[in-house]
Amino acid sequence: MINNSRSVQDLPEQSLILEVVIGFLYPFMLLLGFFIILNGHHSPGGGFQGGSVLAALFIARYIVFPVHDISNDIMHIFQRIFLAMILLTPMLLLFSGFIHRNPEFRSWYLLMMNILIGLQVGLELGVAVLRFAFFEGVGKTWHL
Amino acid sequence: MIVETVTLLTMMLFALLVIHSRMLRQAVIHLAVFSLLTAFLYLLLAAPELAIAEAAIGSGLVTLLYLASLKRNPVYTIAVLAEGHSYRMTNAYLGYMQHMRAMRDIRHFFRRREYEPQIVFSEKTLEEALQFPSFDLVIREEKEGISAHGSSQSYILEELEMMFIIHGTGSNINIVRHDVRMEGQ
Numbered sequence: 001m002i003n004n005s006r007s008v009q010d011l012p013e014q015s016l017i018l019e020v021v022i023g024f025l026y027p028f029m030l031l032l033g034f035f036i037i038l039n040g041h042h043s044p045g046g047g048f049q050g051g052s053v054l055a056a057l058f059i060a061r062y063i064v065f066p067v068h069d070i071s072n073d074i075m076h077i078f079q080r081i082f083l084a085m086i087l088l089t090p091m092l093l094l095f096s097g098f099i100h101r102n103p104e105f106r107s108w109y110l111l112m113m114n115i116l117i118g119l120q121v122g123l124e125l126g127v128a129v130l131r132f133a134f135f136e137g138v139g140k141t142w143h144l
Numbered sequence: 145m146i147v148e149t150v151t152l153l154t155m156m157l158f159a160l161l162v163i164h165s166r167m168l169r170q171a172v173i174h175l176a177v178f179s180l181l182t183a184f185l186y187l188l189l190a191a192p193e194l195a196i197a198e199a200a201i202g203s204g205l206v207t208l209l210y211l212a213s214l215k216r217n218p219v220y221t222i223a224v225l226a227e228g229h230s231y232r233m234t235n236a237y238l239g240y241m242q243h244m245r246a247m248r249d250i251r252h253f254f255r256r257r258e259y260e261p262q263i264v265f266s267e268k269t270l271e272e273a274l275q276f277p278s279f280d281l282v283i284r285e286e287k288e289g290i291s292a293h294g295s296s297q298s299y300i301l302e303e304l305e306m307m308f309i310i311h312g313t314g315s316n317i318n319i320v321r322h323d324v325r326m327e328g329q
Contacts, residue, residue, distance in 0.1 A: 036196060044192035044193045044195075044196060045193065045196055046193065048197060049193065049196040049197045049200060052197065052200040052201050052204070052205065053200050053204075055205060056200060056204040056205060056208075059205070059208055063208075125205060129205060129208065129209060132209065132213075
């Protein structure tokens with residue numbers, strides 16, 4: 001059959017190179033993302049940077065295995081919950097003067113904020129890119 | 145100092161490559177390399193936090209987004225048939241076909257519409273080639289000029305025909321549209 005431009009398939013469905021490389025790098029990327037998040041308060045890194053590494057992980061996983069086992073909507077709801085917690089945590093701990101009165105909890109507070117920001121950014125960027133892939137006509141199978 | 149200069153110059157080179165490359169996929173990859181060099185430069189300028197963010201977002205997420213949106217901009221395969229004349233498949237013939245006026249016009253047409261034309265040479269007969277899934281346009285050399293065969297459902301072929309009617313070509317080109325049934329239509 002002659003394909004028109006909309007259904008041209010220039011690449012095979014699953015690229016073996018991508019599959020093997022991403023499968024090998026997956027745990028290391030996960031480790032790197034959490035390393036960047038957890039060491040953000042005393043070395044370069046932090047919530048946003050680690051979160052974007054986690055988002056790249058989500059997307060890499062989706063490229064290799066284009067299955068919707070995690071619903072976008074659930075990710076979106078979790079992202080909103082983390083956003084609310086990011087707003088609530090400083091209100092409860094910082095603005096109430098708790099950290100000021102107990103300075104030994106300061107690094108724990110920063111760590112907690114980093115983790116919250118990291119998870120929120122990871123989920124948010126992941127949802128944004130996956131929704132883009134889904135609605136921009138790429139559809140359920142997305143191979144580069 | 146010297147490392148920074150070299151990095152900046154390489155960044156300029158890749159920025160120019162991004163602008164001037166004709167294939168969009170190549171441009172995206174060059175953009176990713178540019179982004180990686182930017183991250184390295186941030187590292188040299190003692191801003192490691194920015195470097196991490198730039199490396200993750202600039203060369204990771206943005207490249208993926210661009211590649212995903214380029215999926216809507218697919219490769220268009222043009223098959224040139226040398227049916228029954230396998231002695232024709234010499235380098236001289238391939239070069240002659242690639243530099244023919246009409247072929248240049250066709251390639252230019254697809255480039256301008258931001259398709260990526262890809263020319264393949266095949267020894268299939270016309271019938272086989274029309275049934276072959278990854279050929280979008282089949283070109284055969286006739287006694288008088290060349291003929292282009294494609295699906296009657298392809299709107300690109302219609303536009304190509306319009307372009308030949310409006311602008312005209314130096315060589316005889318004759319567009320034949322076949323009623324090939326598409327899957328799922």
